[in-house]
Amino acid sequence: MRIDYTIPQNWNKLTEWQLKRIGKLVHSQSKIPHRLFISMLVSILIMPKRTFWGYVKSIYLFTQVPLFILEEYCSWIFDKDERLTKFPEKFKVDKKTLLGPAQRLSNISIEELSYADTFFFNWITEKNDDDLHRLVAVLYREEDPNAGLDDRRAPFNKLLLPENAKYTDKISLQDKLIVALAYQGCRELFAKRHPIIFPKGEASDKELTPEEIKKQRKAYQPFNKIIHAMAMDEVQVFGNLQQTEKANAVQFLSIYEESIIRQRERERLTKK
Secondary structure, three states, X not given: OOOOOOOOOOHHHOOHXXXXXXXXXXXXXXXXXXXXXXHHHHHHHOOOOOOHHHHHHHHHHHHHOOHHHHHHOOHHHHOOOOOOOOOOOEEEEOOEEEXXXXXXXXXXXXXXXXXXXXXXXXXXHHOOHHHHHHHHHHHOEEEOOOOOOOOOEOOOOHHHHHHHHHHHOOOOHHHHHHHHHXXXXXXXXXXXXXXXXXXXXXXXXXXXXXXXXHHHHHHOOOHHHHHHHHHHOOOOOOOOHHHHHOOEHHHHHHHHHHHHHHHHHHHHXXXX
16 A cells, blocks of 8 residues: 655744644653653654544554654654744734734834743743743734734734733733744844844753853843844934834844944054
8 A cells, every 4th residue: 555645844834734744742741751742743744744544644654654664754842943933913802813023023023022032931941931922922913904014913012012912812822832943943044144133042941050041031121122223323223212113123233233243443543
């Protein structure tokens, strides 16, 4: 009997069902024996969605192919160069549809990124799920009929976060773990692109000792300080504080890092 299997080879090719299952599995990896973890991982990867036929195919595959061979097909999960950067498109809660950000966080403002990053950093270091709930409340909002094509969500408003959280808090923890995984993937891309802004080794997802947490908190620089610095600069590239907060985060990070490089170069020349 011949059965064909398709195994995705990067995060962004996974279906939302696979993402939800793998996100929860990866988050619990340290508590699961390695062989069981790989078996569960392979089972999820060969099923775009949960079906009876999918389970039959999974069982048959394990009877025909040794686990150490199957493990090779999911090695990309552990490749640090492979990142999930695609967010779940939407969640339906109490008859409301909450939309997420674009892939790679390409359509969020620097103010939104500032709040999201603070909550993510707190969650990854302190492991408090309240910060995970807050992260999702920042990123997921209802559709705005007057919004542009690049971002259909209602504009970010920090004052409305508690109201928005009444709905986002009802999203399952499993789904929220995927949001966090996607955010982490985007953040790692930002860090690779802007090493000056994102210190190396910051916001690791490994288990941290209390001393390591203290060091990371000391090294962490909230974006709100950077936003204020840009708004108070003589040039004011993005305008006043309110205008700067609404600037596209991707564009803001590029310009901010360039300003740091130029400032350092000026200081170097002055010392000569």
